[in-house]
Amino acid sequence: MNKFHGIKNKAFPLQLVLVIPFVIQTFGAVGLVGYLSFKNGQKAVNQLADRLMDRTSAMVDQYLHSYLSIPHKVNQMNADAIEMGLLNVRDRKTASKYFWKQMHTYDLSYVGFGLTTGEGVGAARYDEKNITIDDWGPKPPKNWYSYVTNNQGDRTSILNILDWNNFNESWYTEPVKAGRPIWSRIFTINYPNHPYIAASAGRPIYDSQKRLLGMVGVDIHLLKLxxxxxxxxxxxxxxxxxxxxxxxxxxxxxxxxxxxxxxxxxxxxxxxxxxxxxxxxxxxxxxxxxxxxxxxxxxxxxxxxxxxxxxxxxxxxxxxxxxxxxxxxxxxxxxxxxxQINANTKTTILLCLGALTVATLMGYLTSHLITQPIVRLNRASQAMAAGNLNQVVDVSKIQELNTLAHSFNNMAGQLRELFSALENSKAKLEDRVEERTAELKTTLSELQRTQAQVVQSEKMSSLGQLVAGVAHEINNPVNFIHGNINHLNEYTHDLLRIIYLYQQRHSSYDPEIQALAEEIDLEFLIEDLQKMLSSMKMGTERIRNIVLSLRNFSRMDEAEFKVVDIHEGIESTLLILQHRFKEKPTRPAIEIMRDYSNLPQIECYAGQLNQVFMNILVNAIDALDEMNSHHTSEQIKANFSQITIRTLVIDSQWVEIAIADNAMGMPEQVKNRIFDPFFTTKPVGKGTGMGMAISYQIIVEKHGGKLDCFSTLGEGTEFIIKLPIRQQIVKQPNGLALSSF
Missing domain, CATH: 3.30.450.20 (PAS domain)
Known part of the structure; x- marks a missing residue:
């Protein structure tokens, strides 16, 4: 070992080792949270901007279609009146008064006609108060007369006299040349203190013999856009x-x-x-x-x-x-x-800097509190290694280091007792570690359960708000459509009556009408139109029922106990899950059997109770799907899928709701753990294991009821819910998550 004695390993002070990781973790966590918050905020902004732009474009589109369709409708009405002889183009005085009345009915700037003879007449609104009448003869000069009118549309005095020629004006020549309804080019006129920018809609007009008479035109003021x-x-x-x-x-x-x-x-x-x-x-x-x-x-x-x-x-x-x-x-x-996002970003940066400062200070104080006793102990141990056993280490405020100091002080005088004490301390330490480990496991389990409940609560709250909002937004247009279908039905019947009357009096004398009726298959069209209106009415009623079910299921406005109809909640849940009951390629439709008793209304948290029904029904559907996935087509036909829902009153104090399926059931070891948190038999990604645990807590802890599971392997599973009709103790909801999705 002497050959390694001269090698110096690079070492770091303990205080630095304690402070740096603590600071880095704190800064990294705060920075990551701030970054993710900023990115999510940007995503939300883009989505909000898209919705706002879509809504604004839709409003402009709707207004343009509404505002710009009026001139052509008025033109068509006037052209039809002229062709049918109801409006005589030769009687310009009567026609001008007719146009004067139209100006009071519609938001137009000008309405009139120009004839192939060069004559014409019209009514004009060049300001918001006064409507004038223009009448011109076939040839200039001074053939155009503009008249002031009274409240009856009668001409009172001449306002202006001009030279006018129809055949030099684009609003006349373009529709006549096109031979169909069109918009002429946008034109401008500078009236005193009143600039005029207008679009002119025109169409050719014909007499009853399809001979061209001229054109009718309507101007609208584009500044109103x-x-x-x-x-x-x-x-x-x-x-x-x-x-x-x-x-x-x-x-x-x-x-x-x-x-x-x-x-x-x-x-x-x-x-x-x-x-x-x-x-x-x-x-x-x-x-x-x-x-x-x-x-x-x-x-x-x-x-x-x-x-x-x-x-x-x-x-x-x-x-x-x-x-x-x-x-x-x-x-x-x-x-x-x-x-707001930029403000939040600045706040996040400030919080990050503050957290870094606090983390650095706390790390320094913590490391100082830990390292000083260790430094003293290190010095004493070096002295003992040198042979000086008369060492006394000052006590510390940290329990573990204090115990170590006492042990170290006793080591110099009683080495054997020290070894014995160390063994005893080791045993006690192991027991303590085991106890702490058990406590930590229990705490971790409770923390995971609480965390999952909080996450599910936020998810369900957002889902409930979304469902309630979507239901509200859908309800308005559906009610509008549903309300107008009755009027449309009445209008259709009135039009059909006119057609029948017209057929009775004219169809036998006009072969062209008879040929057109045969071409469009008038009898089938009348019959199919009535069926179509009935189908539309049934469709809107269906949508209204679905929206009502969504609103009943979400119950976002009920934060306390409410007196509700249990059957209504069950039916709303069934309607929401209806798509899962339908026939699939792998199995036939799931049959729902209802055995409802006459239940009184009970006090409960309606939204949470609806989610219990949802959890149980989803599990039943999953069990039936799993059973059918293992059966052949012959076995599936022989063993139909069925869910039975039964309700009854017990002792006039309780209600019982039983939900049973005829799937494969579950083994005893699974049934015994069905209400344990995080226990699930579903694959990863299809269940969290919290659905039935939360359902049990909602029924038992929140409502003072009972939730039991009865299952026989190979025969099916039944969940029985028992709830008191009246709650004895007022409970406050804690926002538990209600979904196992």
Missing amino acids: SEFLRHLDVSRTGQVFILERNGKLIANSSTQQPFTIVKDEVQRLKATNSPDPVIKSIAQQLEQKFNGFQSITESIKLQLKSQKEQNFVYVTPWRDQYGLDWLVVVSVPERIFMA
Whole structure:
């Protein structure tokens, strides 16, 4: 060994060894938690931004379809009236009054017609209060007269006289040339103190002999789109704008107008030249990224930088059947979503630094408290090794070191007694280690159980909130659809009555109508339409029942004992699990047998009790699936899968709920451990072993009831729940997890 005596091993002070790992672990744990929190926050922000952008785009899309469909509907109505002879285009005075009334009915800027003879008439709203009537003859000059009207739509005085020619105007020539309903090009007019930017919808009109008479047209003021965009919630912090494929702005949510006035002329702006810096920057980046706006054919989500900050940008093409092809762009600054996350990041950094400081200080004090007695003991041992047994080590405040010091002090005088004392101390230490080990195992088991319960509680709470929220969100549109189906049914019956009446009086005299009826199979269409409405009504009722079951099952608003109907909770649970009862390729459908008694309403935690039903039913379904996986197709047909649910009242004080399956049952050793925490027979990933343990705690500890399991191998399993009808002691829920998923 002498040859190793000269080798010096690199050693570190004990105080440094104690402090450094403690500090590193603390800093690493706090830093990792902060990093994961930041990443999860970013993920949540992206999801929130996507939902906000989707919702905003959907609102804009819905409004555009609603607002821009009105002109074509009015045109079709007027064209039909002219073709049927209900509106005489030669009687321009009556027609103008008819258009004047339409202006009061619909939110339009102009409605009228122009004839192939050069004549025309219309009603105009160039401000919010006054509606004028325009009437023009076939040829200029001074053939256009604009009249002021009274409250009855009568002409009172001439407002203006102009030269006018239908055949020079795009709103007339384009629909006539197209021969179908279209949108003309957007045009602008600079009225005094009232810029006018409008889109014109036009369609050709014909008489009853299908001869062209001219066209009908309706204008709408596009600046109202900007007013709508400014009232969107997202417009408070972001920007929403609509532009044509050529890049010109149609509307925007900015305080800046999408046009400019140059030499008393209204000139539309391109989005890339918008006075709003955000709109301008985003439009320029989009144009550069996609080499113009024509190549954007589907919805895209981007993150673009504007004004030195990141923005979430959502671009959606919008089209209609009459030729409009626009782009809707929604932009929201990332800082709106990231403000709280950045604040939390700063807090995390400060906490990390604070934790590091505290850990360093505590490590230093702890190491000092440990190393000083060891240093004293080391010096005394070196002296004893040199032959000086008269060493006395001062006592320490640490029990173990203090015991070691006393033992060391006795070693010099009584070496034999010291060895004996060391042996006794060793035995006592082993016993103590065993006791501590047993205590630690018990504590660890309780800690794991509590941790699993807390995790399951948070998961179930989130699931309950999600279920309740989804049920609430689904309920509104479903109720809207369900409520309108009755009106649709009535309208359909009314239309069918008109068709029947029309058939009785005209079908035999008009071969064209008869041929069309045969072509579309009118009788089958009428019969199938009524069946379709009935099917739609049944579908909405089905959805409403499912939503009600989800809301009953979640019970998120019941934090204390409630008086509930047990059967309602069971049925809600069965409805939620209905997809698992259906027939599968590996087994037939599971049959549910109900044997319900007339139960009174009982006091319970409804949501927790529903989860007990869920746990037992899921285990029963899993047992039946496992049984069928080991059977042949002939055995499966001979042994049908069945779950029986039975309820009854016992001694007028208790209710009993029994849930039984006809699966393979379980052996005695499994049945005896079915309620033990973390015990499960399922593969890894399919169960935590907490479902039945928590169910037992809910029934026994939370409700003062009983939960028993009876199983015979090869015959099936039955769980019997006994609950008091009235609770004697008010208990507070502790938020136990209710799910074994």
